[in-house]
Amino acid sequence: xxxxxxxxxxxxxxxxxxxxxxxxxxxxxxxxxxxxxxxxxxxxxxxxxxxxxxxxxxxxxxxxxxxxxxxxxxxxxxxxxxxxxxxxxxxxxxxxxxxxxxxxxxxxxxxxxxxxxxxxxxxxxxxxxxxxxxxxxxxxxxxxxxxxxxxxxxxxxxxxxxxxxxxxxxxxxxxxxxxxxxxxxxxxxxxxxxxxxxxxxxxxxxxxxxxxxxxxxxxxxxxxxxxxxxxxxxxxxxxxxxxxxxxxxx
Amino acid sequence: xxxxxxxxxxxxxxxxxxxxxxxxxxxxxxxxxxxxxxxxxxxxxxxxxxxxxxxxxxxxxxxxxxxxxxxxxxxxxxxxxxxxxxxxxxxxxxxxxxxxxxxxxxxxxxxxxxxxxxxxxxxxxxxxxxxxxxxxxxxxxxxxxxxxxxxxxxxxxxxxxxxxxxxxxxxxxxxxxxxxxxxxxxxxxxxxxxxxxxxxxxxxxxxxxxxxxxxxxxxxxxxxxxxxxxxxxxxxxxxxxxxxxxxxxxxxxxxxxxxxxxxxxxxxxxxxxxxxxxxxxxxxxxxxxxxxxxxxxxxxxxxxxxxxxxxxxxxxxxxxxxxxxxxxxxxxxxxxxxxxxxxxxxxxxxxxxxxxxxxxxxxxxxxxxxxxxxxxxxxxxxxxxxxxxxxxxxxxxxxxxxxxxxxxxxxxxxxxxxxxxxxxxxxxxxxxxxxxxxxxxxxxxxxxxxxxxxxxxxxxxxxxxxxxxxxxxxxxxxxxxxxxxxxxxxxxxx
Numbered sequence: 005x006x007x008x009x010x011x012x013x014x015x016x017x018x019x020x021x022x023x024x025x026x027x028x029x030x031x032x033x034x035x036x037x038x039x040x041x042x043x044x045x046x047x048x049x050x051x052x053x054x055x056x057x058x059x060x061x062x063x064x065x066x067x068x069x070x071x072x073x074x075x076x077x078x079x080x081x082x083x084x085x086x087x088x089x090x091x092x093x094x095x096x097x098x099x100x101x102x103x104x105x106x107x108x109x110x111x112x113x114x115x116x117x118x119x120x121x122x123x124x125x126x127x128x129x130x131x132x133x134x135x136x137x138x139x140x141x142x143x144x145x146x147x148x149x150x151x152x153x154x155x156x157x158x159x160x161x162x163x164x165x166x167x168x169x170x171x172x173x174x175x176x177x178x179x180x181x182x183x184x185x186x187x188x189x190x191x192x193x194x195x196x197x198x199x200x201x202x203x204x205x206x207x208x209x210x211x212x213x214x215x216x217x218x219x220x221x222x223x224x225x226x227x228x229x230x231x232x233x234x235x236x237x238x239x240x241x242x243x244x245x246x247x248x249x250x251x252x253x254x
Numbered sequence: 255x256x257x258x259x260x261x262x263x264x265x266x267x268x269x270x271x272x273x274x275x276x277x278x279x280x281x282x283x284x285x286x287x288x289x290x291x292x293x294x295x296x297x298x299x300x301x302x303x304x305x306x307x308x309x310x311x312x313x314x315x316x317x318x319x320x321x322x323x324x325x326x327x328x329x330x331x332x333x334x335x336x337x338x339x340x341x342x343x344x345x346x347x348x349x350x351x352x353x354x355x356x357x358x359x360x361x362x363x364x365x366x367x368x369x370x371x372x373x374x375x376x377x378x379x380x381x382x383x384x385x386x387x388x389x390x391x392x393x394x395x396x397x398x399x400x401x402x403x404x405x406x407x408x409x410x411x412x413x414x415x416x417x418x419x420x421x422x423x424x425x426x427x428x429x430x431x432x433x434x435x436x437x438x439x440x441x442x443x444x445x446x447x448x449x450x451x452x453x454x455x456x457x458x459x460x461x462x463x464x465x466x467x468x469x470x471x472x473x474x475x476x477x478x479x480x481x482x483x484x485x486x487x488x489x490x491x492x493x494x495x496x497x498x499x500x501x502x503x504x505x506x507x508x509x510x511x512x513x514x515x516x517x518x519x520x521x522x523x524x525x526x527x528x529x530x531x532x533x534x535x536x537x538x539x540x541x542x543x544x545x546x547x548x549x550x551x552x553x554x555x556x557x558x559x560x561x562x563x564x565x566x567x568x569x570x571x572x573x574x575x576x577x578x579x580x581x582x583x584x585x586x587x588x589x590x591x592x593x594x595x596x597x598x599x600x601x602x603x604x605x606x607x608x609x610x611x612x613x614x615x616x617x618x619x620x621x622x623x624x625x626x627x628x629x630x631x632x633x634x635x636x637x638x639x640x641x642x643x644x645x646x647x648x649x650x651x652x653x654x655x656x657x658x659x660x661x662x663x664x665x666x667x668x669x670x671x672x673x674x675x676x677x678x679x680x681x682x683x684x685x686x687x688x689x690x691x692x693x694x695x696x697x698x699x700x701x702x703x704x705x706x707x708x709x710x711x712x713x714x715x716x717x718x719x720x721x722x723x724x725x726x727x728x729x730x731x732x733x734x735x736x737x738x739x740x741x742x743x744x745x746x747x748x
Contacts, residue, residue, distance in 0.1 A: 054603040077606035088598040092541040104533030105605050145601075 005030040005156060005187040006051060011060035013046050020046040022211040023060070028204070033178060033188040035202030037195065039241050043211040044191040045085065048160050051189070052082045064156060078106060081149035085160040085191075087141035095129035095136070095144050102148045113151055120147045123177075124170050139165035146174065150181075157181070159190040163197065175201060199233040209241045257355045261363040288373035295381030303389040311391075318386040319477045320466040325379040326407050326476040332434050333372050333411040334418075337365050358504045365412050376404070383480075399486055403479040406489045409496035416503045432546060436554045440561070530607050538591055538615040548590050551583045552623055559627040563634040569641055570705045572631055573648065574697065577655075580624050581693040582686060584656050585663030587620035589681050592664040596671040610745045616664050621656040628652050644708055648701065651730065655696055658733050661740035662689045668744060692736075699729040 006028035013021040021043040028034045038044045049055040051062055053073050062069040064076045089098055099117060103109055121129065124143045133141060142165045149157060157178075163171040178188050179201065192198055198205055199219060206216040215222055222236055238247070306313035350360055369376075383403070387396035469477065478489035527533070542548045559576040566572040595602060595612060602612060629649060635641035666685040681689070706712055707722035 049600070052604050054600055074606045074608065077604060080604075082601075082604040084600055084604075086600075088601050090537065090541065090594070090598060092544040092594070093537065097537075097540065101533050101537050104527055105530045105607060107528045107530065109528045 005032070005065060006034070006189055007061075007063040008047070008051065009061040009063070011047070011050060011062065012058045013043075013050060013055060014058045019211050021050070021057075021208075024208070024211075024213055026206060026213075026216075028187055028189060030187055031182055031185045032204060033182045033190070033202050035198035035205040036189065036191045036208065037193075037198055037205060037237060038191075038208035042208045042241075044208060045160055047208070048082075048158055048189070048191060052080065052158050053077060079154055080156040080158065081152060081154035083142075083145055083149050083157070083159045083162050085164060087138065087145045087165075089133055089141060089145060091134035092132070094132055095126070098133060098144060099129070099148055099151070102152075106152055108152060116151045116153070117147065120150055123173050125167075137165075139167065139170075142166060143170060150177065153181070153186065155185075156187045156189065159188070161192055162190060163192065163194060195233045195237055205233075207237060207240055214240055255359075257359045258363055261350075261355070261359070262366075285373065288377040291374055292377035292381035295378050296385045299382050299385040300388070303386055307389050314386055314389060316466050316470050318383060318480065319469040319474070321379065321382045322403065322477045322480055323469040323474060325375050325382070326403075328434055328437075329372050329375045329379070329407050330411045330414065331430060332375060333369065333408075334415050335430055335434070336372075337411070337415040356505075358501055361416070361504045365415060369408060380404075396480070399480045402486055402490060402493070403477075406479045406493045407476075409493040409500070412500050413496035416500050432550050432553070436550065436557055530605075531611055534607070534612060535615045535619070538619055541594055542587070542591060542619060545590060545594070548587055551587050551590070555580045555583045555624065556627050556630075559631050560634070563631040567639060569632075569635050569639075569645060570702070572635070573628070573701060576627075576631065577652075577697050577701070578690065578694055580627060581655065581659045581697070582690050584620045584624045585659045585666075585686075585689045586681060587623070588616050588660035588663035589667040591616040591619065592667040593672045596668065599671075613664065613744055617657060617660040620663075621653060621660050624656050625649065625653050642708075647708075648704070651700060651704070654730065654733055654737070655693060655700070658696070658737045658740070659689060659693050661737055661744065662692070665740050665744055696729055696733055700726040700733075 006026065008024050008026040011021055011024040011026075012019065024043075024047060026034075036044055036047065046055065050057045051064065051069075053062075053069055053076065065079055067076050069076060090101075093101065103113060121127070124147065126140075126143050126147060128136065128140060129144075131140075133144070136144070142162075146162070159178075162174060166174065175197065178190075182188050190198075190202070202219075204216070204218055205222060207214050207222075215225055217225075219233070222233070225236070225240075302317065303314045306317055347360070351357075380400070383400045384397070387393050387400060390396045468474075472481075472485075475489070475492075478485040478492075480486070555576065558579050562572040562576045566575070592613075595616065603609075605612075632641065632646055632649070635645070636643070662685075663681065666681055666689070670682070703721045703726045707718065707726075712718040712722055
């Protein structure tokens with residue numbers, strides 16, 4: 005469903021993503037983890053057609069992003085970390101805009117909008133987006149994506165800014181969608197979310213993939229048995245001793 | 255006081271919204287045009303004051319009182335209107351409120367920045383008043399009174415801001431400020447018009463003077479600093495009162511959130527046309543109508559175009575006079591719409607729409623809106639001044655020039671896209687000069703010769719073919735090629 009082949013992105017001399025290979029199966033919830041500046045957002049941007057790779061290939065739904073970009077975009081949904089949406093529109097105007105862009109206008113969509121608004125506590129669709137807080141915008145973006153039920157959903161830190169109830173609803177909804185065959189690709193800093201939700205996880209650091217597998221497979225890579233994801237993540241990306249010495253020096 | 259200078263040094267409210275990082279250049283872009291206006295108003299009015307003083311030594315005082323009243327009103331209303339934004343709890347203010355900076359200092363800084371936006375009215379006044387002072391009996395005393403007038407205006411405006419700013423409806427103030435900004439340049443025309451009337455009177459009472467007596471009333475407190483007797487002293491006391499009141503009131507000022515409260519529940523209907531292109535155009539039109547800057551950029555050239563059409567009997571003067579305004583504003587409109595799109599480009603690029611379809615409304619909408627202005631100008635001439643239908647050939651030619659300018663505006667924005675929502679100055683000074691230069695040259699090379707061609711204004715066949723045909727058509731071809739080049743550069747940013 006999502007395939008990256010030797011994906012590389014360079015900005016001048018700096019290599020943000022270095023020969024990344026990914027293969028995500030249909031209906032899978034795939035977690036993509038890494039420290040700040042590791043290359044997660046750059047990767048998602050390449051996978052969703054926002055950035056063109058320096059080299060390598062991206063295949064979504066068995067279609068080549070280079071030649072079938074518009075067709076792919078019609079069938080995927082993207083929730084960015086920062087909800088950058090038109091501030092001069094009102095909430096409902098933005099949803100209508102999305103309906104037009106994706107050429108969707110039926111009673112099913114409208115019903116889903118009302119259900120999602122109720123679930124996420126969105127009762128401010130008549131407000132200007134510029135007057136909304138980060139969390140409010142994030143919920144609006146989520147609704148604009150989830151209402152379409154796309155075949156693949158990319159989420160970059162989707163729970164940032166969400167209240168606990170909305171975050172829980174989102175997690176349950178994503179699990180339900182995955183069971184229905186929708187592929188979910190998400191990045192998160194909250195390792196607990198990745199541990200509980202994701203069937204497969206890849207860890208990236210300094211542009212390179214350093215680990216990939218199910219939780220069980222990743223645990224075998226650890227120093228000792230029964231490590232949780234946080235301990236494993238820190239072991240792979242930064243040593244425990246480094247953290248202790250940093251804190252002692254401060 | 256130290257805090258004030260720190261804010262001034264880092265220019266938080268001022269420089270963050272600007273596109274140029276060169277602070278000296280930025281200060282110059284504000285002060286130099288204002289200084290030029292000051293010089294122009296000085297020289298334009300000097301002869302007038304001399305003529306008035308020959309008629310009656312009292313007459314210059316009436317004239318300067320009128321201008322003091324008018325410009326003080328403009329200054330104060332514009333100042334209060336823009337200062338209202340000082341109370342908005344935006345990101346910058348929120349950040350600064352976390353720091354050990356007194357509210358009084360913060361407000362004073364915000365208000366200082368607002369003063370800069372009124373430099374035009376201020377220097378226009380200074381030019382007029384200094385011109386008056388030079389023909390008066392006591393130059394030094396009158397210059398001191400002028401200084402007092404400025405202190406009085408600024409202190410009164412700051413006091414009004416803190417007193418009523420929070421109570422005024424933001425939308426009302428915005429509309430009022432926009433109206434003032436549109437009318438302000440017409441003050442120049444008024445200044446020139448009145449000044450022409452007075453020397454023509456040649457020693458008799460200028461007819462315009464009788465309309466200006468009202469401003470000399472003792473009840474007109476806006477002119478107290480420059481009057482004789484006890485009034486300057488009263489205005490000095492008032493200025494002290496305004497300053498002290500400002501300091502006292504500002505300590506308890508609260509900054510408000512930007513969100514507006516919806517009064518009634520709206521029944522939301524989710525119907526859509528299913529047409530992505532229509533959706534993008536509709537979205538851009540809504541955005542355009544909701545940005546105050548954009549509305550100003552439409553209304554001002556519209557008002558100016560109608561004004562030029564009404565006061566001129568010659569179509570060429572009308573068109574050539576309004577084109578420089580229209581062309582720069584079409585570039586700015588395009589730049590605003592492009593900038594607003596680029597703020598969300600990471601989201602926009604996930605939509606299943608080709609980039610050129612996202613881009614085209616930013617070119618078409620400003621070009622079409624401004625073409626309407628030119629159409630109305632031509633219609634005024636057609637119905638009121640017997641213009642021939644053949645002159646409507648300028649419409650498609652003008653449309654091409656407008657599209658070219660739109661493309662330039664969009665391209666300059668994409669080259670240096672904005673990073674924040676605050677896009678006070680979408681195009682840099684250099685970009686504006688580039689756009690203005692290229693298009694003025696094109697206008698002169700196309701419209702001027704074609705006007706002559708349509709009015710059989712050439713002396714010889716050679717002149718007719720070289721200037722009437724070759725020059726405009728070759729320039730048109732060059733404009734087409736340049737437009738094509740810009741379009742390909744823009745769509746190449748995909």
